[in-house]
Amino acid sequence: MRKTKVYYRGCLIGGAIGDALGWPVEFMSLEEIKSKYGNRGISSLVIGRRGRAEVTDDTQMTLFTAEGLLRGETRGYNKGVSETGKCVYNAYLRWLYTQGDPADDTLNIYDGYLIKQKELYVKRAPGMTCLTALRNREMGTVDNPLNDSKGCGCVMRVAPVGLFYRPQFAFNKGMECSAITHGHIIGHLSAGAFAYIIASIMSGMDIAHSVEDTLIELSKYYNSEEMVDLLKKAINLSMGKKSNEVCIKELGQGWIAEEAIAIAVFCALRYKDDFEGAIMAAVNHSGDSDSTGAMTGNIVGAHLGLNKIPRKWTSKLELYDVITKVADDLLTGYSDDGDWWMKYPGY
Numbered sequence: 001m002r003k004t005k006v007y008y009r010g011c012l013i014g015g016a017i018g019d020a021l022g023w024p025v026e027f028m029s030l031e032e033i034k035s036k037y038g039n040r041g042i043s044s045l046v047i048g049r050r051g052r053a054e055v056t057d058d059t060q061m062t063l064f065t066a067e068g069l070l071r072g073e074t075r076g077y078n079k080g081v082s083e084t085g086k087c088v089y090n091a092y093l094r095w096l097y098t099q100g101d102p103a104d105d106t107l108n109i110y111d112g113y114l115i116k117q118k119e120l121y122v123k124r125a126p127g128m129t130c131l132t133a134l135r136n137r138e139m140g141t142v143d144n145p146l147n148d149s150k151g152c153g154c155v156m157r158v159a160p161v162g163l164f165y166r167p168q169f170a171f172n173k174g175m176e177c178s179a180i181t182h183g184h185i186i187g188h189l190s191a192g193a194f195a196y197i198i199a200s201i202m203s204g205m206d207i208a209h210s211v212e213d214t215l216i217e218l219s220k221y222y223n224s225e226e227m228v229d230l231l232k233k234a235i236n237l238s239m240g241k242k243s244n245e246v247c248i249k250e251l252g253q254g255w256i257a258e259e260a261i262a263i264a265v266f267c268a269l270r271y272k273d274d275f276e277g278a279i280m281a282a283v284n285h286s287g288d289s290d291s292t293g294a295m296t297g298n299i300v301g302a303h304l305g306l307n308k309i310p311r312k313w314t315s316k317l318e319l320y321d322v323i324t325k326v327a328d329d330l331l332t333g334y335s336d337d338g339d340w341w342m343k344y345p346g347y
């Protein structure tokens, strides 16, 4: 059965918590993390200067992905013309504006809900590929790649695609959203696969089956063999006896897209009913802790729902109200009851 509101919220809030937990240790080696936070590594949210646990570009861009999809598809429903990719691109330009870049006066796009949220106007180590691509004012597509990057910035932001569409649509839309800034096919496939996992969970599958289905879908694409192998390795490691540290080291560091999704899949499968265990495993390593934390939190949060995320993780989270509102909008398509949305072809 299709998941309800608490699971939409669980997915986006779960991702934001993983992001916030991983952010203080993003650029630290595991040894450095342990010497600062003890042998278990970082195990609770660090509270920032404003009294909240801080989220980074992963959560910020996830919100803007959602806004782009919502505006594109709502327009499509009402006017019959849907340029969702362009709307997501424009949403990313609004994100760029929140990062301190000047507005482009030739574009009439600087409006909407997110751009009014002051807490979004902070720079927390935004990815260079995203910044550079957006500053060039050219929108990349799968057929017209902008560069050769497969940095994980193209995949950590696409959970809303999986919340928004059925799995089959989600794969293609995830690829499209990724191609806006990143040109490498493995980046596109990683984003497609990640969106597909989330969409499958939202359609009522458990995490293991959603990952299995994703592998079948992924295998249909050219150049996907290595990625399929890496994800199979993540599945096997999750069922084995090796420690989290050893397993994650075998999968990579998560700076590039396929490693980030492999680490997230590993952590989500090993701790599928234990949100805390999942995000702690996902951030305590020498790689891109906030992105692997965010993606793991998205998957396990979508599976468990917000009610099963312990309160100690949610109570001091920055942007909590904004994130839950955006999650609700993804469920209902800006309407009160979601009625038109349920009849929409992509849903």
Ligand SMILES: [Mg+2]
Pocket (backbone or CB within 6 Å): 056, 057, 058, 124, 125, 290, 291
């Ligand atoms: Mg980040």
